[in-house]
Amino acid sequence: MSFSLAYLFPGDVLVNLTGITPQNDIQRSALIQQYRLDQPYIVQFAFYLQQLVTGNWGYSFISGLPLRNEVAIALPATIELSAYAMLIAVIVGVPLGCYAGLRSYSTADYAINTGSILSYSFPVFWLALVFILVFSLELGVAPLSGRVSLLFDVPHRTGFVLLDILLADGINRKLAFTDALHHLLLPTLSIALISTAAMIRLTRRSVIDVLNRPYITAARSRGLSKWQIFFRHILRNALLPILPLMAMQITTLITNAMIVETLFSWPGIGNWLIQAIYQRDYPALRIGMLAVSSVVITLTITIDLINRLIDPSREKFERATV
Structure with a gap:
């Protein structure tokens, strides 16, 4: 293509x-x-x-620079934003989903489920604009754009701003690191809210499904405590189906990250592609689309392979169903 x-x-x-x-x-x-x-x-x-x-990917119409170098600068910024959003989604979404599943059809479950449905229903661009209006323009507690303040000259090494700050010399790393976290706050939360809502619903559904299995009834009959049943049986078995479902969320995650980049002037591949569209930089569009699709396919296949390694029964089940 x-x-x-x-x-x-x-x-x-x-x-x-x-x-x-x-x-x-x-x-x-x-x-x-x-x-x-x-x-x-x-x-x-x-x-x-x-x-x-x-590595000979051609040259940009506008900058005249090799496209390999420009993608190497823009793509890590998008991966960084997506990775932090997914990390927040896992840290927050999995515990809330487990709690909602254990308390299924209770008031707490209805509250968590309603909040996740509302969060998942918000368009990511609208959510990002609301964050900009409230936290940047009204309250002034978070920067409006960029990855780090212009006061800090952070050399490009890995492409991940936090790692580059830790590896940089001649700057105040503590202040630069704090400033970079402030710049990451709003764009990461804009993506993470939607991803967290999806993670809550996936985890809740998986926990409820495990609770209805016969081995949970057998564990209860042996006199195991609720915590023993949860950590030995429920948690392990409930998390196994979540990994392949996470692979399905990668496309949505990266797409949302590319949309948020344009609103926060985040120098990622999405913002870079938008500028290429405006300027009709066709070689950049061609290579940018190839780079994004390659990352999505690679991550999806990797997660699927990891899931097959930690859950060998999945392949047997798939063959049996075929």
Whole structure:
């Protein structure tokens, strides 16, 4: 699909593919031969894959910089934002979901379930705008945009701002770290509220399903306490189905992160792609979409493999159902 976009975008295929505008016919002929555009499509595609593997992703129309370098700067910012939001969702959502499942159909369960439904129903862009209006413009307790204050010159090393601050020299790390956390607060919460709501509902449903299993009744008949039953039987078995469901949330999580980036001027891949759309930077759009889709597919497959390792019975169950 990424290769086809070079032909589907308006303009010259050579320019869309390389990001280089030939200055004369000699340079154009050399580029055509270099990128195999004078050969069949299958040969062009094979060479395109070779260039992707070797890191030659072309150049940006606007900046003139290699797209590999620009993606290496923008993509970690998106992954960082998504990772912190998912961490909050797990830390908050799993305990609340377990509590709601254990207290199913009680007042506490109805309250938690109602709150999760409301949180999940809010559009992420609307939620982010409300946070900006209340906490940034009205109360002034959180920064409006960016990853860190301009007062701190944090060199780019890993692409993750908190790690880069810890590895930086010549700056006040404590103040810079605190400032970066303040910048992370609103965009992370905007994404985490929706992800936490989904995690609560998934965990609650899984706990209720485990509570109705025969081995829970057998554990109670043996005289085990509620805490022993919970930690030995309920928690372990309830968390196993959640991992593959988390893989399904990755696409939503990264999509929400890309939307929030544009509102908070967070220098991630989503904000970078929006700027590329405005400026009609076709090589950047092509590589940016490829980078995002590759991250989503890689994370989804990784989580599925981890789930198969910790839950070998899942594969047997799937084969039996087939």
